[in-house]
Amino acid sequence: MDHLVDSTSRRHPDAVALETADGHTLTYRSLVVAAERVCHAVAGSGVRIPNRIGLVASKSVEAYVAYLAILKLGATIVPISSRAPLAWQRTMVQCAGLSLILADPKSWAGARELENLAAVSLVPSPTADPAPDPVPFAREEPQAAGEATAYVLFTSGSTGRPKGVPISHANALSFVRYIVDRHRPGPGDRMTQIFDFSFDPSIYDLFVAWGSGATLVIPGPTDVIHPVRWVSSRRISHWMSVPSIISMAAALRELPADSMPSLRLSLFCGEQLTVEQAEAWMRASPAGTIENAYGPTELTVTVTAHRLAADMHTWPRTSNGTIPIGQPYPGHDAIVVNDGRETDEGELCIRGAQRFAGYLDPQENAGRFLRAVGGHLEPLRENCPPKPDDWYRTGDLVRRDGDGTLTHLGRLDSQVKIHGFRVELHEIEGALRLHPEVIDAVVVAISARLGGAELAAYILGGEVDPRELRAMLVEILPEYMVPPRIRRLEMFPLTSNGKVDRPRLASMATEIGARRAEGRS
Incomplete structure (x- = not known):
């Protein structure tokens, strides 16, 4: 590298390789x-x-x-x-x-x-x-x-x-060389460096820029939640972040139309990108291209992507209101597995040049890879090192269309049980976003006072009565999937990498519930 x-x-x-927030180059x-x-x-x-x-x-x-x-x-x-x-x-x-x-x-x-x-x-x-x-x-x-x-x-x-x-260097070089060829940055281009070094999208930031001669532009502490101001002042041409940044800026009313003309490419990853988020960003940067990319750390940053057309009316419509994650990069295979067999909806499994060789602690490999055995896919057991043609199990639930395009439906481990029913939290979030006043939504599960789990929802958007939202949800979701608590926030709490801090939201919901139980709220 x-x-x-x-x-x-x-x-x-x-050529300038690096420009810091204080202007040092x-x-x-x-x-x-x-x-x-x-x-x-x-x-x-x-x-x-x-x-x-x-x-x-x-x-x-x-x-x-x-x-x-x-x-x-x-x-x-x-x-x-x-x-x-x-x-x-x-x-x-x-x-x-x-x-x-x-x-x-x-x-x-x-x-x-x-x-x-x-x-x-x-x-x-x-x-x-x-x-x-x-x-x-x-x-x-x-x-x-x-x-x-x-x-x-x-x-x-x-x-x-x-x-x-x-x-490995081979994993990373396979990714960087393909992305440099796909996105075509070069000297004179100015690319964001939003992610912390400990978060794998930073590999895109550093080495796609440094592998092409572009300038890496470092934001100040608050620049990212005010993207228009930062993009305009620093003449950013290539943007990469999590989609939550769009919702934050929209909630602050800081994404006016045609406000980021310098952007040529905007890449989003790390979370589901909703249609509403993509539309808001496209209106603010109509001259640029938007890509929704996907990939766990084990598959080297991103390994699938979907590029949106300039005409928003032609965008695909998915069941959960999100932008598809597209198809695998060249040199990679993807299958969708349920109960050890290929299907069109189930766990996404991928192999190819960017797949890692196994965890630092080999004991962590058990159950994380699949191997074809007699026409059936079986998880690798302990002390069985993965081979290059074994499939990595992402733990992500996807749907595959007829042309091979993948739509991310959620995490298998984000399914919770409410009153004995399995509930996918992302499905409830997608339903909440159907309301015209809701910019974004996050649903968390917390421990109920009488045992089990209960749901709490947070939204960004206009003044909307939670009772109105629950009435809408009752029309489209089973009763056990309707959160008893829906609260509007001015802004979601974020982690250091700009992702929505779900544990913090769950903690907030637990604290509110405890205060109500004590009669203090």
Whole structure:
């Protein structure tokens, strides 16, 4: 992956690789030179260069330089969010077996809390003038460099312990090269870098830009929820975020028509993209193209996509009011499975060049892959390593149309039982969005006072009586799927990566229920 950046630096040395929120810029030549200097500093510090190096950093210039430097050292990068709880950071350090962590000045104090687990080194600030160039850092290239691990990201495991997902250079290069060819960015284009390093869409941000000569533009703390202002002031041409950002901006009445003429491409992933969200964004950026992309971390950022036509009247209409996630990228196969057999509605399973080789802890592989055995698909058992032609089970519920187009219906693990009935939360959210005053909706399940679970719904939009919404839902959903509580918010709480913070909403619903039970609300 670092060779990709080196190649861009040779072709476009004076193009701007990075622009921070405070206006600091770094050219491709300066970026590569600064990364080489970090390599020499680490190698000369007396610390043995391990196979994996952690990075605890903010979105500073030093952080981006350190990211590239770790790859140049021939190590696997393990990004650790500086905003994650210390206990979570410690668990990741231990799971990854880290003995060395790099930190930028803003994250230095927090990273020192991990010093009893690993050596912590401060990343030196890149100089404004890169001359004189350091001698390129020489590393021993492994025989199968492509199969070496480029990065490890951690996802939430069902046991509460994070699961390490190793992605090889071959996985990542397959993704980046295809996307660069598909989206055609280049020098002069300006691409957003919204996602935290610990979230896999950041790989799109960094390496699609740095693999093509485009400029990576870093937002300030509040820029993302005011997209028109930021896009206009920074002349953004390529946007990538979760769809929740659209709902936030629309709720603030900050998505006027024709307000983002500089946008050529807008890519959304990480959540379902609703038709209403896509229409609002298209009206604000009519000269641009919108793509809805899909992919779990285990399949290297995104692995399917659907590109919307310029004419909104031709867009496909789905049963849950969302934009399809499209079809797999070339070099990948997708099947829809139910009870071990292919069907048109069930769990999405994918294999191909971007599929990872298995979790950091091999015990996590059990049940996550399918293998064809005698005309039937069977889950892999413990101590059975996955083969390249095995299918990864995404845990996502999809429907496949006659032409192979996939529509995301929800998570298999987002199904909850209400009064003994299985309920898909996304189905209720889609029904709520049918009301003309509802911009977006989130439904969560919380513990009921008398046992079991109950539903709570939150909406963004105009002043609408919850009784009116429930009356509408009763007409189209079974009674057990109608939330007894519907509350309007000015804005949904968001995680650090811009996703709707569902656990926070569930906690809010629980707190409100407790106050009501005590007669204080």
